[in-house]
Amino acid sequence: MDSLEITISAVDGERAVEFWCDALGYRVAYRRDRYHVLEPRGGAGPRVVIQTVDAAAAVPGNVHLDLRVDHPEDTVARLVARGARVQGEVTEAGRTWTVLLDPEGNELCVCPARSA
Incomplete structure (x- = not known):
């Protein structure tokens, strides 16, 4: 894994x-x-x-991990084999990542590694 990010959703991002x-x-x-x-x-x-979200998307306690990896497709396949479910893909600002749910239903994202 290249790096780990902890993502927090907030209605008032600046605060x-x-x-x-x-x-x-x-x-x-x-x-x-x-x-x-x-x-x-x-x-x-x-x-x-x-991550600034609108009130409709805000869920208290919405914290998840972003796994930044060199080969996202391989990581997604490995995690699905371990019981994760693909919730969908997101493309934003020219980047695409996969949103997964772990076996307990907790969200995590598998993202391409950041370029140096």
């Missing part, structure tokens, strides 16, 4: 960014459309992505 930066000691790495990518200020750790 969530301020809260999580303060809570974790992170800083905003960059913003793209409705996504705010946070990273540790001084060291290693997973990125946190604040």
Whole structure:
């Protein structure tokens, strides 16, 4: 796996960014459309992505993992063989990723590795 991201859905993305930066000691790495990518200020750790959603899409506790991998198709096939279900694919801002549900119904995304 290239990297791990923890994604948090929020109706008020700006407020969530301020809260999580303060809570974790992170800083905003960059913003793209409705996504705010946070990273540790001084060291290693997973990125946190604040995903701004509308009120209809907001679900309390909607936190999931994004697995960034070199070969997404292989990872999806491996996880499906372990009991995951494909919920769908998302294409946004020129990127495509697969949304899965683990055997308990928890969401996770398998995404292409970020280019350096």
